Amino acid sequence: MPSHSTPSQTVGPFFSIGLNQLNRADLAEGNAGERVVIQGRVLDGEGHPVPDAVLEIWQADADGRYHHPEHTAPRNDATPFVGFGRIPTDDQGQFSFTTIKPGPVHGPDGKPQAPHIQISVFMRGLLRQLITRMYFPDEPLNSSDPVLRVVPESRRETLIARPTEPEPNSLEWNVLLQGENETVFFDC
Amino acid sequence: MKPLVGYRKPAPGTQPNHLYPPYVSSIKRAPKRPLISIPVTLSEITGPTFPKEVASPDAFDLTRQHKGEPLGERIAVSGRVLDEDARPIRNTLVEIWQANAAGRYLHKNDQHNAPLDPNFTGEGRTFTDDDGRYRFITIRPGAYPWKNHYNAWRPQHIHFSLFGPAFATRLVTQMYFPGDPLLEFDPIFHSVPDDDARRRLISSFDWLSTEPDLSLGFRFDIVLRGRNATPMER
Numbered sequence: 001m002p003s004h005s006t007p008s009q010t011v012g013p014f015f016s017i018g019l020n021q022l023n024r025a026d027l028a029e030g031n032a033g034e035r036v037v038i039q040g041r042v043l044d045g046e047g048h049p050v051p052d053a054v055l056e057i058w059q060a061d062a063d064g065r066y067h068h069p070e071h072t073a074p075r076n077d078a079t080p081f082v083g084f085g086r087i088p089t090d091d092q093g094q095f096s097f098t099t100i101k102p103g104p105v106h107g108p109d110g111k112p113q114a115p116h117i118q119i120s121v122f123m124r125g126l127l128r129q130l131i132t133r134m135y136f137p138d139e140p141l142n143s144s145d146p147v148l149r150v151v152p153e154s155r156r157e158t159l160i161a162r163p164t165e166p167e168p169n170s171l172e173w174n175v176l177l178q179g180e181n182e183t184v185f186f187d188c
Numbered sequence: 189m190k191p192l193v194g195y196r197k198p199a200p201g202t203q204p205n206h207l208y209p210p211y212v213s214s215i216k217r218a219p220k221r222p223l224i225s226i227p228v229t230l231s232e233i234t235g236p237t238f239p240k241e242v243a244s245p246d247a248f249d250l251t252r253q254h255k256g257e258p259l260g261e262r263i264a265v266s267g268r269v270l271d272e273d274a275r276p277i278r279n280t281l282v283e284i285w286q287a288n289a290a291g292r293y294l295h296k297n298d299q300h301n302a303p304l305d306p307n308f309t310g311e312g313r314t315f316t317d318d319d320g321r322y323r324f325i326t327i328r329p330g331a332y333p334w335k336n337h338y339n340a341w342r343p344q345h346i347h348f349s350l351f352g353p354a355f356a357t358r359l360v361t362q363m364y365f366p367g368d369p370l371l372e373f374d375p376i377f378h379s380v381p382d383d384d385a386r387r388r389l390i391s392s393f394d395w396l397s398t399e400p401d402l403s404l405g406f407r408f409d410i411v412l413r414g415r416n417a418t419p420m421e422r
Binding site: 105 | 194197208211213216217219224226233274284293298309313347349355360362377385386410414
């Protein structure tokens, strides 16, 4: 007889004891592709920085392949792109990570999804993780992406990073937990 | 191309909502707008896998990470990690962390006036075996006060973090102990609306894993989201 999944509980304030060993803010190291640096902040409903959050990243490699048995795209690389990162916020609620811009992964209808990074957000006060995505600016595929298309147009911007000029390949993307520009979070 | 098969949505009441005002920290941190449902894509049904090296063979034993043994009641915590169809989740990473026997975390922000234990860090990692089994040796964590409300105390608990086969199966939870009188008053525990679901967070005392003259055993089985039924092959 099927049973139900175990309930989620908050990571609480002291998760770094158990989770820091897998911290990884450089996903790009030793891998081919366009390097990007992504920086941002996590802000609560009063606009205060959240110093005790941790982000987990999951993404495809530069050719749009996930390092996972479910993704059957052929590969022959000796050191596959792992695609996982874990990045805690600092005392100012800031995070930063370096990665390879993922290639387009095919979507449910066989058409390509726009390049994106899957992100889970954990913190004290969150009884379940929040799930969101970060997309890239000026990306032609954004307009046909099957996930962006189900997001009301007025809120799509919260998922698209902004270039931080004049730095090349440097992007800013923030997580706003509440407020007028609350980040879009997904049920998936 | 094969159709993509997603993971089941939780049954109503079996998972906490993001906002649960008795847990005061949720008020400014839970999103106010409804979550947006999205179609199944490869991005949610794939997920990270980890090499065995991330959990050294002795990382399951939290009582042997220092020169001496930690103070407290030595316990074995074991169980199985299954999906909602009772299939074992094999070779998946399990991370845990906890307070010491005095109810103090080895963390700069823990100001509870209780002693640190030089022989206890409070973190462990292991992988499940081919039957989905895992096992940790540790000491029973103490209860500790927190600032949620007047005279608030967290029940004894161990934090668990699991990945499962996909981004969609990621789970962070807490394991509690049977008979803990503080459970009744704990808003984090009570954030789960469904009584049966909430009770599944409580481990059971287990003679089978209790070792004579060594340690009490507690059993904690964990269920990760199951897969939707696969469409018939045409």
